[in-house]
Amino acid sequence: MAMDEETSLVFENSSPARTLNHKRDVHILCWAFLLIFLAYGAVQNLESTINTEGDLGNISLGILYLSFAVFSVVASLVVRKLGSKNAVILGSTGYWLFIAANLKPNWYTMVPASLFLGFAASIIWVGQGTYLTSTAHSHANDYHLHEGAVIGKFNGEFWGMFACHQLVGNLITLALLRDGKGGKTSGTTLLFVMFLCSSTLGTILMCFLSKRNGKEEELRDSSATFSSSVVSLLRTILALLLDIRIILVIPLLAYSGLQQAFVWAEYTKYLIKPTLGERGVGGAMAVYGVFDAICSLTAGRLTSGLSSITIIVSLGAFIQAIVLFLLLLNYSISGGLLGTLYLLLIGGMWGIGNGVLNTQLSAFLGILFKHDLEGAFAQLKLWQSISIAVVYFLSSYISFQTMVVIMLTALCISVIGFLFLTLKIERVFCHAS
Template sequence: MESADFRSEETPLVVENSPIQSRRKHTRDVHILSSAFLLIFLAYGAAQNLETSLNTEDDLGTISLGILYLSFTFFSLVASPVVRALGSKNALLLGTTGYWLFIAANLKPTWYTMVPASLYMGFAASIIWVGQGTYLTSTARSHARDDNLHEGTVIGHFNGEFWGMFACHQFIGNLVSLAMLRDGTGGSTSGTTYLFSVFLISMTLGTILMCFLHKRDGKGEEDPQSSSLSFYASLLSVSKSIITPLFDVRMLLIIPLMAYSGLQQAFVWAVYTKYIVTPTLGVSGVGGAMAVYGAFDAVVSIMQIQVVCIIIFNTVCTIS
């Protein structure tokens, strides 16, 4: 009788790493990641739409965006080994600093502030997006493994939540822009200062949210020698990853689609806002026009996801 009581006393009151706790941890991280990206990109997306309309002197806004995306393209080639060395959570936190500095530079837009901020943001953007994909996939795989679920299904669900929230950033951010500039302060320094200050607050909240993410890749638990070897091996694999797709016919055929998508986005964010919306509605009207654009973008994105799911479901049923 005493031994039974002793065993009952030794039994822990809380079982660590229970399936319910594990499930909540994974879904919690997806909620945090999605909300953080929404807060960060609602500010950046709206600021990007205003860039060519506000910073018109010597085409500073247009040139800044060009430098930003050229830098983004270059640093994307080496982003993977950098994220692997830092860990996905640390990469996400580092990536937010580039967006924060870019918004801060718009408080006093000059060549000495915008050009360095654009260069650094290109690096930060490559880091944050590789880190996002790595972190979200790692979270989905852990959730599938702990709950004995199909990995592809969980990855699809987690990506659906993330991209569903992310698609709302253009709508929400441009509504904020419309609300703060609708009194005709779009061309004044005080009006844009208040707007970019609000964007900085949103960026800061998103960065703070990311601090509550769990580490997913066991960074710091690996042997330093193996980590060093994996880093250098990643550097060597970068060249292969760049050259190999060029011999794949499918990749060559999809390059024109990528180029068209990039040109379309450049037209909407830079040319359409500067030469069509601003002369017609003024700077304050850019927020309203792009909010409508963002709303339809989100709706159509959801419709496309549903169509893709139906196609995948029918394909699986046919095969089975």
């Protein structure tokens, strides 16, 4: 009888983890982020071209990412306390508020919305990275699969789906916006209302995610005081910053933010708008999104471990280096259809590099720091947001060519540091075996 009771207890305790449908949760997460970011991504692409009075668009985004950087320091603590599911739900509200502020853009609406979105973005992205990676670990353990391959596959699916937001959101922009007389653009109100509806649906969908069991539940339910949690967090951050692996990968984390801001602020403003107009921004970014999505899915499928990550990152960096050299040499095709196709090709090639970095950095951190996922993904978003803020604040003060030089220098430094780190890790594995 006692044996039967013990057996039933074992089955009762182990069944919740087994009954979690990990693939279902990944699909829900993918669709929720797509609905939210097809709206936000399109709005962000338009900021530097629509809200030009007093450079409101660029300054708002600069404030947003500066706020993002500041709150990234405590984002891991917030995610641990809330749980990754609750964190992504709360984080989604910031994007809704920012889109709503664009219905009446001025300093009194955009600046507070940007500040709040900085906080919301910090917890939604740490929550997303933690949730997706813990789901991958659980799926691999439940079905006795290779962890690296599952992490790569799940990240490939998420980032491939996420990259589609550029395609869908910007096609909606292309369909609804009209370039009017005197440089004015019509259709923005209807566009933002549609985006608010999309963002609302994404937030509702997140509520159907399963709560992840295990470490994060224990952390959230612990009786530790807030002050002791902050002290513990600061020690964790310091320990990570002293970790040679983080030190060597920080340049690549920062560059991944730089290259995103470059396409949002510089590519759209200096290459697309003068040639295709504000309406053309949507079409160009849709092409960027297609290449980004295809590359994310492909790179995720090809990821099996650190060696594959190294090769894929190197290829993505090489493609972006080609684009930067073309821009640095001021190579262009004058006017007409060929000129338009050339600009779209540059956007597509840049999208390939972004797809590589999104999938491979998430997989890389998930493999190397699986015992401190929140801290690792907080570092990713901290350095990304700092570099993005720098681009937006500098955009009005330096020339396009100077920005290209900065990008090329940052790319070289980041790749050197990353390759040195992967070689160091491979040597450790070789000595261990």
